[in-house]
Amino acid sequence: MTLTLGDRLKVHAMVYVASEPIPRFWPMRTFIHHNPLYGLEDKPFAEAVAEGSRLFHARGYLERAQYQRYRREGKIDDEHLRRRIAMFLASRTDVPAGVDLEAWLWHMATACEKSRAVEGGDWVDGAGVAAALKGEAVARPDEDLDPALRAILARHYSSESPVYRHVDALFGTTIGATLDDLVTKSCLDFFDEGQSAWQAPGREAGFFPAWKDLARRNVRFLLRGLHLRQVLAEEETAEGMIAYVLRRLGVPEEAWQGYITHELTRMHGWAGFIRYRMSAKHYYWAQRYPAGLVDFLAVRMVLGFALLQEGSRHHGTPASASEVASLLDREPRQAYLRHELYGGTVLPAWAHKVDDTLARTRPAQVARMAADYAAARAQWENRRTAASLRALAQGVGRSAEAALESLEPARLDDLLAVVRDWEDAEGFMWLQAMESHYMNELVAKIHRPATEARSDRRPFAQALFCIDVRSELMRRHLEALGDYQTFGIAGFFGIPLGYLEFGKGSEAHLCPAVQTPKNLVLEIPAGLDLEEEPLYDALQHVLHELKASVLSPFVAVEAVGLLFSLGLVGRTLAPLGYHRWRRRLHADKPVTRLLLDKLNPEQADSIIRAVQRAMIVRALARELRIPRDKVTDDDVRNLREVALGHEKGPSMLARRLGMTDAAERDFLEKLRGVYRIDRAVTSLQMGRLGRIGFSIEEQVRYVTQALLSIGLDRNFSRFVLLVAHMSQSENNPYESALDCGACGGGKGLPNARALATMANKSEVRRRLRERGIVIPEDTWFLPAIHNTTTDVIELHDLDLVPARHLLYLERLRSGLNAASRRSAAERMPQLGTGSRLAADPLAAAALAQRQAHDWSQVRPEWGLSRNVYAIVGRRSLTEGVNLEGRSFLQSYDYRLDPRGRLLENILTGPLVVGEWINLEHYFSVVDTESYGSGSKVYHNVAGRFAVMTGNQSDLRTGLPTQTVLKDGRPYHEPVRLIALVEAPLEFAQRTVGRIAKVQALVAGGWVRLLVLDPEDDYRVHVLEDGAFTVRPRSARSVQAPPSNQPLEASS
């Protein structure tokens, strides 16, 4: 079968459409918090959640019992919930008369702990329930049993569902699980990023071609009885294979789209990772070993088809959609019994009888059993429903039970429909009621600024922290300690940069995942002997190689195995001491500078020349054994020119040393091929060097934007700290999830260093002055990093600090250290380490240090758990308020932003990052298995880019339970991000309206938007049901923010 171009495009388009709802999965080295329903963000939240539940078989809201627990704790706005019930009922036309449904729904929501108060069923109807309520027998569905069964089966067996799923459900086979295992193994072989000692061959050709080549000779497949050769011979391309298998399976063409969607979403972790690779043009492994979702799907389809064939051969199970359809149509009774038995829904008392009957395969007996079973099932379902309704009515009280019993069957049908629809919608109602509570709480907490005039008092130091919720604690404590002013800014400080760290081979993108940095910054050591490798590092390298090799462990265990026990014992018994000891063995990282300024063409050319000359010197030594002292600079220059084709050979060196033409030609080939001294490569490198650094205009723009966006355009203090943040933990694949989300899951220090370098530059300051931003001569921008696991703030680039500032460093350090200890004292008890630490900051700080180095610690810190608010506005709104580390704080002064451009930047960058973080946590709590990644305890690293549960599973996306649950209950309270923007309402609306993406998020309810209008007497307007409504009067009387609080008062 040869596919036309149109067919290929059709398959491609179908895969593309099917993959849209699947969230991209970033490698865990740079864990990106993201909305698992990102692909559905064009829909309103509730609709998207329903669609996500269908696609990923996941829950979208918490269990009812948990919301009830929140209600008992006072975290639900009852009034809001009642209003939602009334609105729900008002939208219905089928409310049965005589039943106080408002009371019913209220009782059901608040008093019934079961997740479904009234379970449905295939046989439940008003007549049956009415009979059961009267204690009468429910009519047997004997008449027209076959059509009824066909209708039931049609609801369960859609032609869009994979055939193996139907076969598993009807025959109790495990083809789906086996297929998942085989696909996982194939993916692990191909996508490995260096974890395996032996790599799969032929990966450069792409996923499907490489897999196909291996599969033909794969003994594992042969042993399973999978005949892949014949299938693989039918089609060459991945698209062709998909089309071929779909046709052989007899899937109608109109169902292909749905079928492909089911197949891709079944393992959405792997599919999401492949999606990420497809879109990440810079990703090294994707460039080297390309793979697409079409390849993935083709592998899955071929394996699934072969497994079905194998099942058909050995067990006589259907091997195609048409055979399944035929069974459902011809033998609905047998199919129904199978569906009940193997689907796990059979009545327990009937399980053995049904199993026995099916095993005997006598049609008459099967038909009789199906009729009897259906009758029993109908009886059971209707009685159960009647009992549930009666229990509800009794709970409602008064005359509800009598009213229920008096309902006609048709009205009972209406009642059941209303109850069923309410139960489907109830989670969303609870969510809104919970959000309403948090909105009220926020409105009560914020206060109007003490004065509208901007203060001229010069603080001792100003500190720009990331908007991250963990910064809130540190900022609060720092401000309480003394003369510090703090600001919130996205942790990449508004500078999207590609960063090549010294000693690293690949570029990291330090900016929100939605952006792609144009500029590259290099970290260059200020002084280092590159040839020298410290002894311990070299030893460690050797040990690593020994471990990774296939054969060496056989001998190495006896020889050096004992060495590893030192680490084992040290890390387990004295993690902190062991860490300190090891740190002493490692060489210190050298002092470095950032290559930040844009290179002009001459400088770029000079750098390339210098590198190429160094390479030629190395090549001469390695290839021709000619030491440096026998070669002059002119020789090297001349060799370079000859290699690049700028000059003709023979080279000066060849002539001088009497090299033959062949030897020189061979050497030049090596220079071009191996050492990349080639004209085309040089041209490429020139292009890449063009990315390095920022022009002076760009630097001025970034500094201006960073300062104005947080409202800092005057009154600069002596120190302006640019505090990036990072986390520190051992044995934790999720470590980067605790790093800076605004830096793409990286550590934001390079961005802080870059901004500090720019802002300290005299030329930049001169141009800023021209724009009205006057930075005093004695102001020094100092980069720092806040370790959120230990609460320590470490200052960087101190060697650049002017001498006159050094006098003040001690005061700065002691202030920061005190704030660190106070933060630890507030934070550590929340980790369940005992409340006494709240009063002992030193002990709390010591324990925080231990947590960071304890390799058995599954929860080194709570990270961003419990985040709920994003406040975009002046710090004076929340200064002195304990926001419990639950708020993203973005400083913003609308008075400096007449055109709304700065607000646009905040809404498109930090707010979207906040929304992703918030929804990642939300969904990881509401469904810890499908959206979250389950327990960390069972995780294993897969291919160095993700984790799996056990030794083989789909890639686990989302957050682990240890991040969001405490003692089995949600620690993170899942509500959507409540974003409060301080700006005039009309101005805020206009700004949001200009950004389509943000407007979709706000209007779709992915973010709950509140506008605090300073020009409307600080009233809060909330967007609800498509319109802004004024929240009850929010601004409290003017109050001065507290300062210099003692520890007890703030914690």
Place this chain on the structure above:
Amino acid sequence: MGIALVVLATLFVPLFPGSWVFNRLVAGLPAGLAQGLAVLVLPQLGLEVLHLTPQAPLELAAWRPWGMGWAAVSALLYAVRALSARDVGIWSRLMLSSGLGLVWFVWWTGAPTEVLRIFALSWSVPAAVALFLAGALVDRMGGACVGLQGGLVEVMPRATTGLVLAGLALTATPMFPAFFSLWRGLVAVAPAWAMMWLPLIFLWGWAAGRLFQDLLFGDYRGESVTDVGVATIAAIGLLLAGSLALGLGASGGLS
């Protein structure tokens, strides 16, 4: 007469095909206590019948290899069948039938009736416990097919503990009486016969693993149920502990 009595005994101390009657008889009783008592009493009745013909193993000496082989086949057959059983009641009966097949094996070696009684009780007591608990499941859920609901331990931790202990005892796990009985039988026969025990133990372990998987893992999907009472599980614990002590005593103690 001797052969007739032996054949009669196969109906009570299950040996294929007489075991079919034994299983039908037990299955015909109400689930729970009745079945539990039946599996305690019936094998002892069978042994009483055998006791009437103490010379039978000697008289039928020429048949001994065939008889031992048949006992082994019967035990293996029921162990294989137990692999596919998902209903606790059926599983317990099949495991009991498999274990009691070995009574015949030992009978052919000429073991005294007292030894045979203890041998039979080694399997009967845990089977009685399992069947009693299966009855508790039937009362609460309508059936004892634990694989349907999964994760029974979530909602019935006490009953699950009892079932797991009974399951371990039925599969001759060390320290339980069946283990010592098995060991005793093993040393009483020629080494060639001992090879037969290996697949048997393997099959028992596998069958127990499947049952435990249904009991202990996965999320519970059934209706809400109440667990068996503390007194009940305490009595079961005492019974199993007593049988453990009996086993240890019969094997010569811990020394």
